Amino acid sequence: EVQLLESGGGLVQPGGSLRLSCAASGFTFSSYAMTWVRQTPGKGLEWVSSISGGGGGTFYADSVKGRFTISRDSSKNTLYLQMNSLRAEDTAVYYCAKGFLLFDFWGQGTLVTVSS
Amino acid sequence: DVVMTQTPLSSPVTLGQPASISCRSNQSLVHSDGNTHLSWLQQRPGQPPRLLIYKASNRFSGVPDRFSGSGAGTDFTLKISRVEAEDVGIYYCMQTTQFPRTFGQGTKLEIK
Numbered sequence: 001e002v003q004l005l006e007s008g009g010g011l012v013q014p015g016g017s018l019r020l021s022c023a024a025s026g027f028t029f030s031s032y033a034m035t036w037v038r039q040t041p042g043k044g045l046e047w048v049s050s051i052s053g054g055g056g057g058t059f060y061a062d063s064v065k066g067r068f069t070i071s072r073d074s075s076k077n078t079l080y081l082q083m084n085s086l087r088a089e090d091t092a093v094y095y096c097a098k099g100f101l102l103f104d105f106w107g108q109g110t111l112v113t114v115s116s
Numbered sequence: 117d118v119v120m121t122q123t124p125l126s127s128p129v130t131l132g133q134p135a136s137i138s139c140r141s142n143q144s145l146v147h148s149d150g151n152t153h154l155s156w157l158q159q160r161p162g163q164p165p166r167l168l169i170y171k172a173s174n175r176f177s178g179v180p181d182r183f184s185g186s187g188a189g190t191d192f193t194l195k196i197s198r199v200e201a202e203d204v205g206i207y208y209c210m211q212t213t214q215f216p217r218t219f220g221q222g223t224k225l226e227i228k
Contacts, residue, residue: 035217037165044208044221044222045157045165045208045219045222046219047216047217047218050217059215061216062216095164095165100212101147101151101153101212102153102155102167102170102171103155103157103165103167103210103212104167104176105167106164106165106166107164109164
């Protein structure tokens with residue numbers, strides 16, 4: 001059974017940093033691209049970033065480019081999202097999802113709140 | 117960016133009756149690989165999104181056959197043949213043909 005478990009969310013001040021993790025199980029992690037998607041009440045679902053199975057290809061939304069870094073550790077079956085220079089508009093539930101052209105499994109999400 | 121527009125934004129439906137949601141993109145979703153990467157997601161209250169349909173018309177594993185997807189190019193439709201109580205939630209279309217991946221605004225399905 002595929003399972004994705006996000007962690008690392010919390011309250012952070014504007015300009016601060018946070019690293020999200022997504023622990024994956026139930027599939028061959030290194031064989032699949034992975035994706036981060038966030039959800040806010042006002043803006044709905046927003047694609048944030050994707051990474052290829054081998055980690056060599058990374059893709060970002062313009063809204064986070066230069067501030068967020070996606071990475072993966074296949075020895076730990078874990079996906080990461082390093083978030084720097086956080087802004088109020090980054091406040092959202094962050095989901096990790098398996099896939100690149102289709103997102104077939106989603107985690108439960110972790111809430112990130114950027115506020116002073 | 118590809119803009120995805122869903123209609124209606126809210127759909128009150130009687131149990132056992134059909135429901136239909138439309139999704140339009142402002143650009144063709146035909147990928148260079150020949151496929152149309154349009155997916156439909158369901159989000160039940162308090163739950164993460166769940167994949168229902170991929171490549172416009174392929175039902176994902178475990179999805180009841182009352183759900184079907186159709187369409188091509190820029191016009192797509194999700195149909196539920198007979199709505200059940202567990203279908204309440206928000207439905208999103210999503211394109212992964214181009215970067216950035218983009219989503220529709222969501223359609224809230226509720227029971228009359």
